[in-house]
Amino acid sequence: MKNSRVGFPHICIRGLCKSYVQAGRSESLEVLRDITLDIEKGEFVTFFGPNACGKTTLLYVVGGLTPQTKGEVSINGRAPHQTTKGFIFQNYADSLFPWRSNIDNLCFPLEITGLPKRKRRERARQFLSSLGVKLPLAGFPYELSGGQQQLLAIVRALIYDPDCMLMDEPFGSLDYQTRLSMQITLLDLWSKTGKTIVFVSHEIDEAIFLADRLVLLSNKPTRIMDILKVDLPRPRSHEIIESHEFVRLKTQALRIFKQAVYE
Amino acid sequence: MKKESVLSAIVLLSAWALVGAFHLVNPLFLPPPWKVFTVLFGLCYTGSILGDVLKTLYRMVLGFGLGAAIGIPIGLLMGRSDKVYRSLEFLVDFFRSIPVTALFPLFLVIFGIGDLAKCSIVAWSTGLIILVNTVYGVKSAKKTRIMVAQTMGASNLETFTKVIFFEGVPHIVAGLRTSLSMALIVVIVTEMFMGTESGIGRRIFDASVTYRTPEMYSAIICAGLLGFLLNKIFVFAETKLIHWRGK
Numbered sequence: 001m002k003n004s005r006v007g008f009p010h011i012c013i014r015g016l017c018k019s020y021v022q023a024g025r026s027e028s029l030e031v032l033r034d035i036t037l038d039i040e041k042g043e044f045v046t047f048f049g050p051n052a053c054g055k056t057t058l059l060y061v062v063g064g065l066t067p068q069t070k071g072e073v074s075i076n077g078r079a080p081h082q083t084t085k086g087f088i089f090q091n092y093a094d095s096l097f098p099w100r101s102n103i104d105n106l107c108f109p110l111e112i113t114g115l116p117k118r119k120r121r122e123r124a125r126q127f128l129s130s131l132g133v134k135l136p137l138a139g140f141p142y143e144l145s146g147g148q149q150q151l152l153a154i155v156r157a158l159i160y161d162p163d164c165m166l167m168d169e170p171f172g173s174l175d176y177q178t179r180l181s182m183q184i185t186l187l188d189l190w191s192k193t194g195k196t197i198v199f200v201s202h203e204i205d206e207a208i209f210l211a212d213r214l215v216l217l218s219n220k221p222t223r224i225m226d227i228l229k230v231d232l233p234r235p236r237s238h239e240i241i242e243s244h245e246f247v248r249l250k251t252q253a254l255r256i257f258k259q260a261v262y263e
Numbered sequence: 264m265k266k267e268s269v270l271s272a273i274v275l276l277s278a279w280a281l282v283g284a285f286h287l288v289n290p291l292f293l294p295p296p297w298k299v300f301t302v303l304f305g306l307c308y309t310g311s312i313l314g315d316v317l318k319t320l321y322r323m324v325l326g327f328g329l330g331a332a333i334g335i336p337i338g339l340l341m342g343r344s345d346k347v348y349r350s351l352e353f354l355v356d357f358f359r360s361i362p363v364t365a366l367f368p369l370f371l372v373i374f375g376i377g378d379l380a381k382c383s384i385v386a387w388s389t390g391l392i393i394l395v396n397t398v399y400g401v402k403s404a405k406k407t408r409i410m411v412a413q414t415m416g417a418s419n420l421e422t423f424t425k426v427i428f429f430e431g432v433p434h435i436v437a438g439l440r441t442s443l444s445m446a447l448i449v450v451i452v453t454e455m456f457m458g459t460e461s462g463i464g465r466r467i468f469d470a471s472v473t474y475r476t477p478e479m480y481s482a483i484i485c486a487g488l489l490g491f492l493l494n495k496i497f498v499f500a501e502t503k504l505i506h507w508r509g510k
Contacts (some may be wrong), residue, residue: 065410094407098507099429109415111425119382140508160415 009038011062011164016071018054018061031057033221035071039198041097047200048207048253049225050261055200056168057116058222062198063166076163086157086195088167092150096141103137103154109160116158127159131192133185147178151185158189164196172202180238185210187236204257205241208232208249216253218260226256233258294477303481316485318461319450322378326385327446334390335435337395342431343423348398355394363388363449371457379455388449389442396438400431433508440497447490463489 018032031054038183047055048168060066060075064080065087075083089095103124110120128135133155141149150170157165170186171179183206190197201207205215208230216225228249232240240246276296282288283295290298306312341348341355363384370387374380404427412422454464470479492510 063414065414084416087411089407089411091407094405095411097408097426098510099432099505106484108412112412112415112417112421140507140510143508152306157415162415166414247500 010041010043010076011037011039011198011228012072012074012077013037013039013062014072016034016058016061016073017069018057018066019069030221032061032068033223035222037150037215037227039196041196042194044187044197044199044210044212045215046207046211046213047215047217048202048257049222050203050219050232050257051202053217053219053260054222055202055217058217059168059198067246071126078132083164084160084162086154086162086165088150088153088157088165088170090169090172092146092153092170092173093142095153096149096156098140098142101138102135102144105141105152106137106156106159108156115158128155131155131158131189133189145178146174150174150182154186154189156191158195159186164198167197167199169200169202171206179206184237186210187234191235204207204250204253207217208246208253209238209241214249214253216256216260225260228253291474291476294480299477299480299484302477303484306478306481312463312466312482312485315461315463315466315482315487317448319454319463319486320489322381322453322462323385323446323450324407325378326382326450327389327443329382329386330389330391330395330442330446331439333386334393334438335397338394338427338435339401339431341394342398342401343427359391359395364452367453376458380457381450381459384453385446385449389446392442392445393435393438396441397431397435400434400438401427403434404430426484433505436501436505440501442493443493443497444490447486447493451486 014036016032016035017030019028021028035058037045047058050054057066061068062075062080063085064073064083073080073179075085097108100108103121106124106128107117107120110123111117115123125137128137133151135148135152135155136144141152144152154170171182174182187210199207199210201210208228211230214230216228217223220226221248230249232243232245279293279296282293283297293349303312337351341351366387367384370380370384374383408426408430409422413424417425418463449461450463451467453459455468459465463482466482467479467486470476470482
């Protein structure tokens, strides 16, 4: 199933600017300044930058949840709100529907597309087994562990075959061990589905480990400081964190990060 | 029941019995427990109080149901649309501030002295509580969940019926529970002071003005039991139905 990597940009970001009007103030708050970036189909791109820079805002604009002030975004040649997205939030408990059983959470996007009930449950089961994901389907989300809940949210986003996946620090609330295993699981799901993934992280190891390309962002107003190509072999395991190439990338990324923070 | 609950009930009953046994209080005001319970048993045995309890329950449920049927839809609308909210906010807050007892004469004038007036008053007082809770529930829906539905292409209506409504349900039900005890209070008061032939309130009032205090206490105990049981049943159903609350 792995993507046929044709070289046309899948997500196109051109001169993107975003400012917020501030209550009771005349000047507006500039969050994003002139972001331009092309993301190829099936590519895994991570964003890394200082705290409270516009990472989440950038993801929201790309996902069509917030309108931009200037510039253009297109996914598959269409405006963001005309496309389907798998949006993953850091707070998995707040993104799942606790009144629905796990399987009905999984079925939610299929329900929106109008698939009848029996068919969508069948599809959900098939989908899980095709990905090799094991999740208890009968219970409710709040009975699952944090990692399982986020996994459920991720497969729920994947099940209706969205145009791209937008992930906002999805593993930020998980303990370290779960986080590492979720990274491996995510890479596995990615290689099986071939989705384009935009992933925001505030953890440099994670940002490098997952990425095809690492986008380094500045403080507000956020600009792209640099883009690092991560040429580490795949499939990856966490041993590569000790490799020369990884350490080199990390050193370079942190140097740019320091510039971004203290500029 | 917990051991502590049984114990405290026994302590209270014993104290009451002691007061009765040693004539510490004029028995006209506080008859001894054995006298009250004999009368209560007699009332239950002949079934004469059952009619009152059922009548009170009937008025309560009808008014409560009516209040919910009006309060929930308006609340949903107000919670969903800022325009509707802004239009009705002042009116709701104003009417909510009027003690419902102050409206008795008005309801009497409009609906007469029958069950319709009593049920309408219950509907009015419970409906306002339910409405406010519903608005709050809808407004406090988690943004993340709404965004999840939107990014998956849900229409505004789907987002509302499949997400926002369910987000509001725990608050709506909390409103129902609060207003259920309100309904009992209001029914009893209407039965006391708006002409009627039956009902627990009527029984309490009649017994008190004729100094049949054991009967009065019996009716009060019945009212308490009714409220207690209704609340227990409601809370039980609530925890079963809204299993996800606080999770």
